[in-house]
Amino acid sequence: MKLTPQQSLLHWYKTHGRHDLPWRTTDNPYHIYISEIMLQQTQVKTVLERFYFPFLERFPTLSELAESHQDDVLKMWEGLGYYTRAKNLHHAARQCGGNLPNNAHELMKLSGIGRSTAHAIAAFAYRESLPILDANVKRILHRYFALLKRDEKKLWEYAYTLFDSKHPFEYNQAMMDLGATVCLARKPLCAVCPLEATCQGKSEPLTYPEAKIKLQKPVRNRSIIIHKRDNRYALTQRTERFLHGLWGFFEAVEVANATPLGHITQHYSHFTLEADLYLSEESFDNERYEWFTLEEIKDLSLSCADHKAVALIKQTV
Ligand code: SF4
Structure with missing residues (x-):
């Protein structure tokens, strides 16, 4: 049958x-x-x-x-x-x-x-x-x-x-x-x-189906400064749409008096992030930022890129 x-x-x-x-x-x-x-x-x-x-x-x-x-x-x-x-x-x-x-x-x-x-x-x-x-x-x-x-x-x-x-x-x-x-x-x-x-x-x-036209993913180059004070690090909870609600480090336009920590690459669905990371112990006052020890950071929700940043910090302490 x-x-x-x-x-x-x-x-x-x-x-x-x-x-x-x-x-x-x-x-x-x-x-x-x-x-x-x-x-x-x-x-x-x-x-x-x-x-x-x-x-x-x-x-x-x-x-x-x-x-x-x-x-x-x-x-x-x-x-x-x-x-x-x-x-x-x-x-x-x-x-x-x-x-x-x-x-x-x-x-x-x-x-x-x-x-x-x-x-x-x-x-x-x-x-x-x-x-x-x-x-x-x-x-x-x-x-x-x-x-x-x-x-x-x-x-x-x-x-x-x-x-x-x-x-x-x-x-x-x-x-x-x-x-x-x-x-x-x-x-x-x-x-x-x-x-x-x-x-x-x-x-x-x-x-089937016909191939999608593949657009090259844009690359976003960024500098991230990890501000440190008394063994605590400054993070803010993102309010913008992208990665909303996740905690992250400070993104800087200009970098001065900071020590290079390393470089990270992170692929997102619509762009690739290329970021140079720096550590700074200069004074940093920004009311949007809170200070956390590495132990406390474990309880925060971070993006994959910020996890990579934490891994780089750990290599320095
Ligand atoms: S449904 Fe997919 S796997 Fe099955 S015969 Fe058609 S093309 Fe082949």
Whole structure:
């Protein structure tokens, strides 16, 4: 008997799906929500090994997350990057008063929850019959329907075309797993793909979608002065949009009477930071800055670049 693409996918998922991931073996909407947000920009392995369980241990319920201080949330997010996700999580927890809505329509009204994330939470936690459209699914759809143009609206239409409305949980999980293990970005394994029989792009999968025009990332050159006084260092909590809420050292336009400490490079999604670091024990008065020992700095949430700066300080003491 010839299987439909949906049956074939379901069959494949039973045997090859990653059924033991902790967010798949729970019905707890809050746990599923946390996993969906963490997985938006981060690989499963990293989320699983370093962030998912400690975060849930620190904030066991959405109510506890809502009642917590944003600094604590950022601290638990430290190293995961894209900190707007953490701030949105915290804000969303407060928006809904610690009670996560039970449908995609309401979920989408919360900070940081777009259409695909809302569909994923609703499908996985409440079995709402909706398709998702994350990066993996987009790639599969582009290839499966041989779609060259990157058109989000069209992709949603195709997401519904292929969707298995009777098995929303399994279908969506299967698509995520297929994208992560078979329909790979650089080397799709068409020979073992359950959609191979009907895939329109299988002869030239790498053609779909058309390549993005790669723009060279700008480089920002900066000087960072680490002001020191009585074994304490001056840091400020950022108020600007970028890295908002994280603590950082003083960025200087001009450097005078300071000792070179070293150089750091940090790659961000939209630019590369090249920074020369200096240590200064000259008088420094700036009301935006507070003074911390190295031990106290451990409790602050810092960006990766500022962690590198701390590592350089440690080499000098
Ligand atoms: S047949 Fe190949 S290109 Fe098509 S969905 Fe499967 S892995 Fe991707």
